[in-house]
Amino acid sequence: MNINRQVLTLDEFTIQEMRAYPKATGELSSLLRDIGLAAKRVNVEVNKAGLVDILGDAGSVNVQGEDVKKMDIYANNQFIGVLKHGISCAGLGSEELEEIVVFNDVVSNNSKYVVIIDPLDGSSNIDVNVTIGTIFGVYRRVTKVGTPCTIEDFLQTGKNQVAAGYIIYGSSTMMVYATHRGVNGFTLDPSIGEFCLSHPNIQCPEKGKIYSVNYSNFFKFEIGIQKYIEACQTKTNEHNGPYTQRYVGSMVADVHRNLIKGGIFMYPGVLDKPFGKLRLLYECNPFAFIMEIAGGKATDGKKSILDIKPEKLHQRTPFFIGSKLMMEELESYLNSKYD
Numbered sequence: 258m259n260i261n262r263q264v265l266t267l268d269e270f271t272i273q274e275m276r277a278y279p280k281a282t283g284e285l286s287s288l289l290r291d292i293g294l295a296a297k298r299v300n301v302e303v304n305k306a307g308l309v310d311i312l313g314d315a316g317s318v319n320v321q322g323e324d325v326k327k328m329d330i331y332a333n334n335q336f337i338g339v340l341k342h343g344i345s346c347a348g349l350g351s352e353e354l355e356e357i358v359v360f361n362d363v364v365s366n367n368s369k370y371v372v373i374i375d376p377l378d379g380s381s382n383i384d385v386n387v388t389i390g391t392i393f394g395v396y397r398r399v400t401k402v403g404t405p406c407t408i409e410d411f412l413q414t415g416k417n418q419v420a421a422g423y424i425i426y427g428s429s430t431m432m433v434y435a436t437h438r439g440v441n442g443f444t445l446d447p448s449i450g451e452f453c454l455s456h457p458n459i460q461c462p463e464k465g466k467i468y469s470v471n472y473s474n475f476f477k478f479e480i481g482i483q484k485y486i487e488a489c490q491t492k493t494n495e496h497n498g499p500y501t502q503r504y505v506g507s508m509v510a511d512v513h514r515n516l517i518k519g520g521i522f523m524y525p526g527v528l529d530k531p532f533g534k535l536r537l538l539y540e541c542n543p544f545a546f547i548m549e550i551a552g553g554k555a556t557d558g559k560k561s562i563l564d565i566k567p568e569k570l571h572q573r574t575p576f577f578i579g580s581k582l583m584m585e586e587l588e589s590y591l592n593s594k595y596d
């Protein structure tokens with residue numbers, strides 16, 4: 258093994274990136290390092306969740322009306338803690354909180370960024386040891402620096418993100434984040450407690466052989482989606498089908514796999530839930546930003562996810578994301594007429 262292999266840590270990488278922008282203030286680098294720190298703390302608890310009394314329902318119900326697992330609360334508090342006491346964030350919007358958290362102290366009010374986050378997505382999988390994740394997006398605030406941030410800073414279109422990423426707590430723990438300079442993945446090395454650059458310049462293959470959807474909803478989907486899924490299962494699709502179906506039921510796991518290997522992930526709306534289940538601000542927008550920087554696509558079935566102007570913090574959207582050619586193939590089925 259080459260012991261001199263230069264493995265960049267997350268901190269070294271963000272500082273190196275900062276050097277590419279001589280005018281950079283270092284606030285974004287500092288914010289990403291803060292997120293990495295909170296992720297390491299969450300990772301410790303996720304990895305031993307079965308051993309300590311942190312499993313199971315916390316007894317409360319979150320704004321989504323879902324039973325809140327104790328880990329949700331722990332993760333939420335970790336991210337709020339590091340961002341509030343850092344120097345780069347004016348406030349935070351979270352899946353776990355009905356309203357935004359305005360840090361409202363002198364340093365925070367002088368910060369130029371806000372963060373939107375799903376602190377622990379897929380938390381219903383915690384008790385059965387299935388991969389879960391954190392999803393985040395970073396925006397430059399639109400309100401005046403020096404004043405407390407407001408909801409207006411969070412209701413921006415996804416294309417305004419300056420960075421977005423996720424942490425996947427799986428067979429290993431990885432932090433993947435994108436800026437307009439590219440998508441890079443960092444694997445946690447427990448022996449030194451650092452995220453180390455393991456997946457530089459991630460590009461999503463323009464086609465793959467994996468489709469991800471909760472098939473139990475098949476008969477509720479619009480006809481174009483049904484026809485596309487049938488094409489995935491047969492040789493009729495353009496890219497040497499049949500494809501294989503992979504669906505973990507944890508968005509971070511499913512989208513990360515498809516980002517690396519190529520594939521398509523679908524969470525459509527249905528008649529009684531036309532906007533589907535997934536949240537625009539802290540689930541779909543971050544992944545859409547990452548995927549588009551990596552060469553893939555993400556839509557609501559009609560337009561780019563990143564062009565949707567949010568009206569509410571917790572609004573949902575139908576969500577289709579993945580390899581460019583597979584997304585274009587899906588769009589051809591959605592735009593076709595069926596008798």
Ligand code: P6P
Pocket residue numbers: 378379380381471506507508509511534535
């Ligand atoms: P379903 C997890 O609860 C989650 O929000 C996403 O991580 C995941 O993709 C989706 O819901 C799974 O939903 O309805 O297929 O169980």
